[in-house]
Amino acid sequence: MTPMLQATPLEARALGAEEPIHPGEGRLAHAPADHPDLPQPKIGILLANLGTPDHYDYWSMRRYLNEFLSDKRVIDYPAWKWQPLLQILILSKRPFSSGANYKLIWNHEKGESPLMTITRDQTARIGAEMRARFGNRVIVEFCMRYGNPSTERRVRELVEAGCEKILFFPLYPHYAGATSATANDQFFRALMKVKRQPAVRTVPEYYEHPLYIDALAQSVERAYAALDHRPDVLVASYHGMPKRYLMAGDPYHCQCAKTSRLLRARLGWAEGSIDTTFQSVFGPEEWLKPYTVEHVAELAKAGKKRIAVIAPAFSADCIETLEEINGEIREAFEEAGGAEFTYIPCLNDDEAHIRALAAVIEDNLAGWLTRA
Known part of the structure; x- marks a missing residue:
């Protein structure tokens, strides 16, 4: 009688099965006793927006504007020509005027910019929608191209949480080198710093969805x-x-x-x-x-x-x-x-907008996930 062959964890995962772990230990079933605990494989969905200063004071604004205006996708002048102008003239004055403008719109109750508040709310609503569709197989987070939370930090956190695949979604309906492309650049730079790189996809523009x-x-x-x-x-x-x-x-x-x-x-x-x-x-x-x-x-x-x-x-x-x-x-x-x-107002976390973003995400998860 031919013995029944049991699928390896990798084969089981390819067939869509959840890889078993030892109860309460987080250790793969096939692993030796001294193997470190590992989380169950997940799929990360990382939303990305432009960015925000941490505060509207001079130094917070200067750090933020320096990162933003030093991006070659945004200002493509040669560094020898642009950086002296930026560091000596622009960053000595612009943080004051930009900070004053941010102060006018600042969410003082939460101590953050409206973009941060809205992006967090969008992420929470999209996360709930994704869990309703795919269960606990997904982790939804957000990052900023400039400022915090940084793309590098979020990529590292998703990898450490066990995400073997990451869908990166720049929240720009229209493609531009200074928006979608630079967000993708930063995402790939972040991947260069992790030991075990996940499989990745980037979401294209959705201006006509x-x-x-x-x-x-x-x-x-x-x-x-x-x-x-x-x-x-x-x-x-x-x-x-x-x-x-x-x-x-x-x-x-x-x-x-x-x-x-x-x-x-x-x-x-x-x-x-x-x-x-x-x-x-x-x-x-x-x-x-x-x-x-x-x-x-x-x-x-x-x-x-x-x-x-x-x-x-x-x-x-x-x-x-x-x-x-x-x-x-x-x-x-x-x-x-x-x-x-x-x-x-922008679409923000409006129900119809969340439904549209969720549809774009699901389209780009094809082959990775099916509805629970």
Whole structure:
């Protein structure tokens, strides 16, 4: 009689079975008695956002801005030319003005920036959704490209928790070298520092995903339903980038334009009812146009007295939306004669947004996990 062969732990895992451990010990069943305890294999889902300073004081702001503005994906000037300007001139003054702006929007109750609060809330809701779909086989965490919690720290923690596979998800609907690419760069640098590298995947942009477009549309519909007067124009303000990045092949501009078209189609609006603009211009060179701050002033002067502004490229409200759009850009519109300015918040942890992000995650887990 041929003896029944028992699958090895590796074979069992390939067949989808959970690898057994000794009860209460965390030690693999096949391991010798003196083998160190190991956690059950898990799959990590690591959400990544841009980043935030730890506080709005000078030195916290300087550390954060130094890391951000030293990134070659963000500012690609030669270091010999850029670093003296950054270290001597920009970082001696900008931390004060940026810190003052952060102070205006700071979550003083929790002692953190709104981006940190919102990203944590998003992670908690996505984690609950993933556990409902996949049980305890997944661990959902978040990291920041700049500041804390760092990508390196989170990767190390996921590996130490037993994640043999990690899905890395930059929370940017649109691809850009200065957002998605630099987040991926940092993720791969973090992997270089762990002894046992997990298998990894990175999530691509989702600017045309139907559930993302639907979540944007729902946010517009809710905002408009709460207004006494319908805005004359909806301005879709996207984060800007130097125009030469587009000329060098970055697809960001085209993806933003498509999101605006798809949003207009989903809302059932006529052509010309949504204007696509770009904000956050930095430095002397030409950036993607039209510039939001100039465009809203032109609308007011042209008789468009009521406008609404939405920021589809941001997955969470942050300094660029809460202070720049709802502050500087609002003021430009009102000073030019505008009467009613409505800022439509980012999708944040809205139910429709979480549903969209969860769908993107599940699509990218295909072959790794199936629903429990």
